[in-house]
Amino acid sequence: MIKNDFVHRFFLIILVSKQLCLNSMYIIFVLFWILLNGRFTVEILIFGLVISAVVYGFMCRFMGYSPRKDLCLLKSAGLILWYVAVLLKEIVQANFQVLRFVYSPKYIPEPTISYFKVDLKSGFAKVLFANSITLTPGTITVSVHDDEFCVHALDISLVEGIEEGGFVRILRKMEAMW
Numbered sequence: 001m002i003k004n005d006f007v008h009r010f011f012l013i014i015l016v017s018k019q020l021c022l023n024s025m026y027i028i029f030v031l032f033w034i035l036l037n038g039r040f041t042v043e044i045l046i047f048g049l050v051i052s053a054v055v056y057g058f059m060c061r062f063m064g065y066s067p068r069k070d071l072c073l074l075k076s077a078g079l080i081l082w083y084v085a086v087l088l089k090e091i092v093q094a095n096f097q098v099l100r101f102v103y104s105p106k107y108i109p110e111p112t113i114s115y116f117k118v119d120l121k122s123g124f125a126k127v128l129f130a131n132s133i134t135l136t137p138g139t140i141t142v143s144v145h146d147d148e149f150c151v152h153a154l155d156i157s158l159v160e161g162i163e164e165g166g167f168v169r170i171l172r173k174m175e176a177m178w
Contacts, residue, residue, distance in 0.1 A: 023056065023067050024073070024074060025056060025059070025065070026052055026053065026056045029048075029051075029052035029055055029056060030045075030048050030049060030052045033048035033051060033052055034048055072177060072178050075177055076174050076177045076178070079170055079173055079174050079177070080174075082170055083128075083167070083170045083171070083174070086166045086167065086170060087132055087135065087136075087167070090132075090136050090166070090167075091135060091136055091137065094136045094137040094138050094139070094158060095137050097137075097138060097155070097157070097158060098137045098138045098154060101138075101154060101155060109154050109155040110155055110156050111152070111153065111154055111155070112152070112153050112155070112156045112159065113142065113150060113151070113152050113153075114150070114151050114153060114156075114159045114162075115148060115149070115150050116148070116149055116151075116159075116162065116163040117147045117148050117149070117163065118147055118149060118163050118168055119147060119172075120147070120168070120171055120172070120175065121175055122175055122178065125171040125174065125175055126144055127144075128171065129149075129167055129168065129171055130144050130149065132167050133149070133151055133162070133167075136158075138153060138154035138155065138158045139151055139152070139153045139154070139158050139159060139162075140152050140153075149163075
């Protein structure tokens with residue numbers, strides 16, 4: 001009876017460890033543990049595996065994290081990188097536009113407050129869009145109510161077509177995957 005219980009627990013541990021090895025967040029925790037320790041020994045690895053499993057279990061149990069979220073992140077990794085690239089491109093372009101406003105004596109910017117609606121469904125996508133607008137020089141998101149965004153811009157040219165721009169298209173594709 002005791003031997004049978006031991007075998008049952010052993011296979012349960014093997015099953016859980018296989019499940020954990022498939023989760024990218026768990027792997028990130030283990031790698032982070034090893035990186036913070038500064039050296040690599042078997043004891044540190046085993047302790048890191050156990051601690052990472054406990055932290056991962058805590059996240060799943062009490063913070064609403066799940067392996068499904070891991071899969072969604074992995075599937076949308078390309079879109080996330082694309083979004084970051086578009087964001088960086090927009091930041092550089094807006095920097096040059098703001099420089100032109102500041103250093104051109106003949107060009108007088110026309111500050112504006114624009115209201116527009118965007119059909120993003122998730123709160124995460126709306127917040128990401130609003131923060132991306134704020135990160136772009138010359139624009140700041142003043143408020144977001146449901147689907148309506150209020151954006152202050154240094155010049156009207158900075159907000160033209162923003163509601164159907166690259167940010168929104170990528171976020172819609174991300175929402176379709178989630």
